[in-house]
Amino acid sequence: MRFKKLLASLIAAGVSAGVYAQEAAAAAPAPPVIDKADSVWMIVATALVLLMTPALALFYGGMVHRKNVLNTMMMSFITMGVVSVLWVLVGYSLAFGKSPNGFVGGLEYLWGKDISFTTPYGTQTIPAALFMLFQMKFAIITPALISGAIAERVKFGGYLLFIVLWSLIVYAPTACWVWNADGWLYKLGALDFAGGTVVHLSSGVAALALCIVLGKRKGAATVPNNITLTLLGGGLLWFGWFGFNAGSALAMNDVAIVSFLTTHLAAAIAMVSWLVAEKAVTGKMTAIGGASGLVAGLVCITPAAGFVDISGSLIIGVLAGVVCFFGIQLKHKLGYDDALDVVGVHGIGGLLGAILTGVLASPEINSAVTKVALEGGRGGLITKQLIAAGAVGVFSLVVTLALAFLVSKTVGLRADDAQEEAGLDHSYHGEDAYGSIAPNSA
Numbered sequence: 001m002r003f004k005k006l007l008a009s010l011i012a013a014g015v016s017a018g019v020y021a022q023e024a025a026a027a028a029p030a031p032p033v034i035d036k037a038d039s040v041w042m043i044v045a046t047a048l049v050l051l052m053t054p055a056l057a058l059f060y061g062g063m064v065h066r067k068n069v070l071n072t073m074m075m076s077f078i079t080m081g082v083v084s085v086l087w088v089l090v091g092y093s094l095a096f097g098k099s100p101n102g103f104v105g106g107l108e109y110l111w112g113k114d115i116s117f118t119t120p121y122g123t124q125t126i127p128a129a130l131f132m133l134f135q136m137k138f139a140i141i142t143p144a145l146i147s148g149a150i151a152e153r154v155k156f157g158g159y160l161l162f163i164v165l166w167s168l169i170v171y172a173p174t175a176c177w178v179w180n181a182d183g184w185l186y187k188l189g190a191l192d193f194a195g196g197t198v199v200h201l202s203s204g205v206a207a208l209a210l211c212i213v214l215g216k217r218k219g220a221a222t223v224p225n226n227i228t229l230t231l232l233g234g235g236l237l238w239f240g241w242f243g244f245n246a247g248s249a250l251a252m253n254d255v256a257i258v259s260f261l262t263t264h265l266a267a268a269i270a271m272v273s274w275l276v277a278e279k280a281v282t283g284k285m286t287a288i289g290g291a292s293g294l295v296a297g298l299v300c301i302t303p304a305a306g307f308v309d310i311s312g313s314l315i316i317g318v319l320a321g322v323v324c325f326f327g328i329q330l331k332h333k334l335g336y337d338d339a340l341d342v343v344g345v346h347g348i349g350g351l352l353g354a355i356l357t358g359v360l361a362s363p364e365i366n367s368a369v370t371k372v373a374l375e376g377g378r379g380g381l382i383t384k385q386l387i388a389a390g391a392v393g394v395f396s397l398v399v400t401l402a403l404a405f406l407v408s409k410t411v412g413l414r415a416d417d418a419q420e421e422a423g424l425d426h427s428y429h430g431e432d433a434y435g436s437i438a439p440n441s442a
């Protein structure tokens with residue numbers, strides 16, 4: 001009798017264990033698998049983001065003196081070569097490797113090691129190598145943004161050394177802080193959908209630091225050589241930005257569609273609000289103002305694109321156009337020479353966008369993320385956004401000043417007076433942009 005009871009107990013325990021195991025297996029999330037549709041979309045988005053760098057070259061190239069067009073464009077183009085190699089060998093690992101401290105990634109992906117073409121990245125449904133490629137394009141354009149502030153007066157060799165150091169010491173760590181699941185700002189709960197702090201605020205603050213170190217250009221103020229290039233560049237930036245923001249959903253889903261729509265609306269209304277502000281102050285609506293306004297809208301919506309609804313994107317766009325228009329006036333009052341308004345558009349725009357993300361993030365959009373972010377209340381999220389912006393801004397400012405001092409004391413950062421007078425196209429590249437001007441002409 002005792003044996004029968006014992007046997008029955010053992011059978012019941014086994015059945016219970018089996019049921020529990022089945023329930024646990026059912027409750028556990030299935031491991032991610034690569035989705036072909038998501039992968040195709042991310043290949044397209046990656047290509048769109050790469051397009052933004054030559055678009056930026058056009059945007060910047062149209063606004064400088066004729067004697068500096070090629071040099072200005074080359075400072076964007078060269079990042080596609082230098083940063084691509086740097087990212088695969090070192091940068092990606094520092095940004096997205098497993099971080100033991102939340103400040104910089106580990107070295108497991110060093111020299112391109114163990115970046116899989118066939119297994120997903122983390123919980124995503126795209127190959128790890130494709131995620132690395134997508135993030136590479138962000139790393140490429142960020143130092144290129146800085147170049148607009150220091151156009152027409154920087155040594156090309158010094159600039160190359162600077163972007164190598166800056167990409168590794170500033171960009172990669174801040175990307176780790178914000179986007180790496182081990183990053184301290186990621187764990188804090190700060191939101192940055194596609195790079196308001198990592199890309200725009202960090203580059204805008206770095207641009208300010210370099211303007212301080214380099215000082216003002218010699219001679220007359222910049223006279224744009226070809227505004228049509230700037231308009232073309234602005235239009236292509238708008239087009240490429242859909243990959244930048246909508247691609248940051250990392251899948252073809254509702255968040256990607258929301259991001260596409262909010263990005264477009266913010267750029268559209270920011271262009272209008274900039275022109276209205278410009279008309280009120282100067283009496284004119286300029287082509288450069290229209291192009292600058294749409295870029296300001298794109299910058300400001302970037303951290304918020306996957307977290308706000310239509311009304312939120314419109315509010316962000318209106319404020320972006322007006323605030324960034326007046327923001328670029330600071331260079332005249334404070335005396336720094338920001339050649340192409342990088343500080344006013346990307347620095348101030350990135351800061352504004354980061355804050356407004358906290359103010360306007362909707363629990364109905366991308367709810368898996370926004371509901372968690374808002375658990376501490378709206379004020380708590382805004383505080384986190386301020387902490388993230390402050391940390392990234394201060395870090396970029398301090399380290400950029402140190403790197404600028406280092407480069408200045410070694411290979412040199414500022415072009416000499418003779419090179420600047422002759423034009424940097426002739427001095428560094430031996431070419432003329434339009435093939436019809438003498439080296440010393442303006």
